[in-house]
Amino acid sequence: MSTGRSTPSSPTPxxxxxxxxxxxxxxxxxxxxxxxxxxxxSERSVPTVSSEELAAAAGVNSAKLRKDFSYxxxxxxxxxxxxxxxxxxxxSRELGxxxxxxxxxxxxxxxxxxxxxxGGFASRGFRVAALLDADPNLTGQQVAGLPVRHMDELEEIIxxxxxxxxxxxxPPGAAQQVCDRLxxxxxxxxxxxxxxxxxxxxxxxxxxxxxxxxxxxxxxxxQRKSADESVAAPxxxxxxxxxxxxxxxxxxxxxxxxxxx
Amino acid sequence: MSTGRSTPSSPTPxxxxxxxxxxxxxxxxxxxxxxxxxxxxSERSVPTVSSEELAAAAGVNSAKLRKDFSYxxxxxxxxxxxxxxxxxxxxSRELGxxxxxxxxxxxxxxxxxxxxxxGGFASRGFRVAALLDADPNLTGQQVAGLPVRHMDELEEIIxxxxxxxxxxxxPPGAAQQVCDRLxxxxxxxxxxxxxxxxxxxxxxxxxxxxxxxxxxxxxxxxQRKSADESVAAPxxxxxxxxxxxxxxxxxxxxxxxxxxx
DNA sequence: TAGATTGTTAATCGATTAACAATC
DNA sequence: TAGATTGTTAATCGATTAACAATC
Numbered sequence: 001m002s003t004g005r006s007t008p009s010s011p012t013p014x015x016x017x018x019x020x021x022x023x024x025x026x027x028x029x030x031x032x033x034x035x036x037x038x039x040x041x042s043e044r045s046v047p048t049v050s051s052e053e054l055a056a057a058a059g060v061n062s063a064k065l066r067k068d069f070s071y072x073x074x075x076x077x078x079x080x081x082x083x084x085x086x087x088x089x090x091x092s093r094e095l096g097x098x099x100x101x102x103x104x105x106x107x108x109x110x111x112x113x114x115x116x117x118x119g120g121f122a123s124r125g126f127r128v129a130a131l132l133d134a135d136p137n138l139t140g141q142q143v144a145g146l147p148v149r150h151m152d153e154l155e156e157i158i159x160x161x162x163x164x165x166x167x168x169x170x171p172p173g174a175a176q177q178v179c180d181r182l183x184x185x186x187x188x189x190x191x192x193x194x195x196x197x198x199x200x201x202x203x204x205x206x207x208x209x210x211x212x213x214x215x216x217x218x219x220x221x222x223q224r225k226s227a228d229e230s231v232a233a234p235x236x237x238x239x240x241x242x243x244x245x246x247x248x249x250x251x252x253x254x255x256x257x258x259x260x261x
Numbered sequence: 262m263s264t265g266r267s268t269p270s271s272p273t274p275x276x277x278x279x280x281x282x283x284x285x286x287x288x289x290x291x292x293x294x295x296x297x298x299x300x301x302x303s304e305r306s307v308p309t310v311s312s313e314e315l316a317a318a319a320g321v322n323s324a325k326l327r328k329d330f331s332y333x334x335x336x337x338x339x340x341x342x343x344x345x346x347x348x349x350x351x352x353s354r355e356l357g358x359x360x361x362x363x364x365x366x367x368x369x370x371x372x373x374x375x376x377x378x379x380g381g382f383a384s385r386g387f388r389v390a391a392l393l394d395a396d397p398n399l400t401g402q403q404v405a406g407l408p409v410r411h412m413d414e415l416e417e418i419i420x421x422x423x424x425x426x427x428x429x430x431x432p433p434g435a436a437q438q439v440c441d442r443l444x445x446x447x448x449x450x451x452x453x454x455x456x457x458x459x460x461x462x463x464x465x466x467x468x469x470x471x472x473x474x475x476x477x478x479x480x481x482x483x484q485r486k487s488a489d490e491s492v493a494a495p496x497x498x499x500x501x502x503x504x505x506x507x508x509x510x511x512x513x514x515x516x517x518x519x520x521x522x
Numbered sequence: 523t524a525g526a527t528t529g530t531t532a533a534t535c536g537a538t539t540a541a542c543a544a545t546c
Numbered sequence: 547t548a549g550a551t552t553g554t555t556a557a558t559c560g561a562t563t564a565a566c567a568a569t570c
Contacts, residue, residue, distance in 0.1 A: 026537055033458070059460075063539050076553080078546045078552040096480040114370075118372075124477060126476055165476070188486060191472075203486070207475050217290055220356045225464070285561070324564065331528090337527080339570045526569100526570085528567105530566090530567085531564105531567095533563085538557100539557085542554090544553080
């Protein structure tokens with residue numbers, strides 16, 4: 001794009017793809033969806049599927065699906081479609097699900113409980129290596145067939161089981177501290193359910209699941225629906241009317257390092 | 262962009278923004294993050310904050326934050342920053358959190374339990390109007406201070422409480438059916454925790470939270486990390502070597518409507 | 523006034539999509 | 547061969563980012 005659009009010497013999509021062997025993030029995020037749909041087909045012993053059919057099952061459009069698959073390689077057959085078993089294997093391998101991923105869950109409250117019992121983990125390559133909690137009263141209690149262990153054992157467990165993925169289901173106040181210990185112990189991927197922004201060193205991946213944020217996004221769209229029922233642009237009007245209170249308070253700048261953690 | 266880059270008559274960002282009064286999806290998804298950071302500042306009675314400070318607390322860069330806020334209006338003061346209280350109010354209003362949003366939770370297993378007890382709902386405008394489950398043995402049991410009610414009452418509750426948001430925490434097999442009933446009863450926003458693709462009519466928003474998918478995305482990156490430690494492009498090599506078994510089975514096309522649901 | 527910080531511009535980047543040549 | 551469907555192209559769209567003029 002930077003070298004002009006009409007010259008045939010500009011980088012081709014093929015060249016761009018191979019640069020750094022990068023599968024786009026958006027594609028990676030959809031691979032699990034495809035895999036789920038393919039697994040369902042596999043269980044029904046369906047041998048092949050077209051991009052159109054698979055896309056419908058995964059809830060995307062077929063052009064996007066074919067583009068996504070093109071990053072993995074040419075695994076389809078023109079005029080026929082994709083072999084279900086073969087594609088299940090290729091996507092599993094690409095996602096790293098052909099190996100075993102031990103995970104620890106830290107914070108065995110309601111949510112930790114729910115996750116420990118969640119069937120979706122074991123069915124993929126994920127294995128709950130340990131359940132950890134800071135509360136000594138919980139230690140030793142059985143949850144989902146596993147004993148809750150005390151936080152003191154965290155480093156030991158991670159080293160012994162070569163755990164690289166940690167799930168944080170603690171209260172928000174404890175999350176950063178737990179995260180730091182996980183990282184120091186060798187964990188390089190974190191799934192965070194606590195409503196906190198975690199800071200981690202380079203090389204550590206964090207993904208977050210935030211129930212409250214999802215609801216707020218729904219509320220935004222829900223509000224728009226009601227607004228559309230009444231006037232044309234009711235929002236634009238009310239913005240101007242809203243009290244401008246407090247705009248006069250100008251005050252010195254404050255660092256918010258503490259507030260963030 | 263479509264009308265050429267050098268002509269001054271191409272649409273300005275201002276024009277683009279006002280077209281349809283659209284706040285970009287990516288911006289809407291970040292507003293709850295800003296709101297959370299601002300709420301923490303508000304509790305510490307911090308009066309003003311700069312884009313740089315607030316961005317750090319929310320985990321984004323400051324240019325993005327300022328761009329995001331520019332879609333809401335000009336709520337900052339040059340040379341000073343943003344008034345915390347004023348911005349909390351504006352974002353809350355924009356997200357629709359100044360009103361009450363009754364929600365129902367359907368499926369009171371481990372996860373439904375966890376959500377019913379989740380503090381983050383009540384603190385925003387969200388109120389759990391009812392907990393519903395199909396199991397008669399659960400009916401009447403208290404969960405998070407609320408009685409579990411039977412699915413038979415779903416339509417009645419939604420109508421009576423004007424519920425527009427439903428949370429689905431059922432097993433995957435029941436999710437589409439529950440979704441259909443919610444929508445028929447008047448719900449127009451759904452937060453889906455079941456690992457299923459839901460189909461809904463136009464005008465209904467669905468957001469999904471999928472624990473297993475998040476873990477799979479982490480596994481993908483985790484795998485890449487280990488790969489990078491060993492050879493330069495180990496992946497590219499092994500792709501070619503992998504057995505091409507099953508590519509010969511070509512078979513008739515199958516509809517997969519049932520598999521999807 | 524001098525210093526600070528917003529709001530906006532414009533360039534870049536990444537993702538989506540329709541269309542179709544390649545090919546089974 | 548005729549019909550079907552992939553893999554790829556190229557256009558479009560939306561999101562990110564650095565830079566800086568406007569302005570408190």
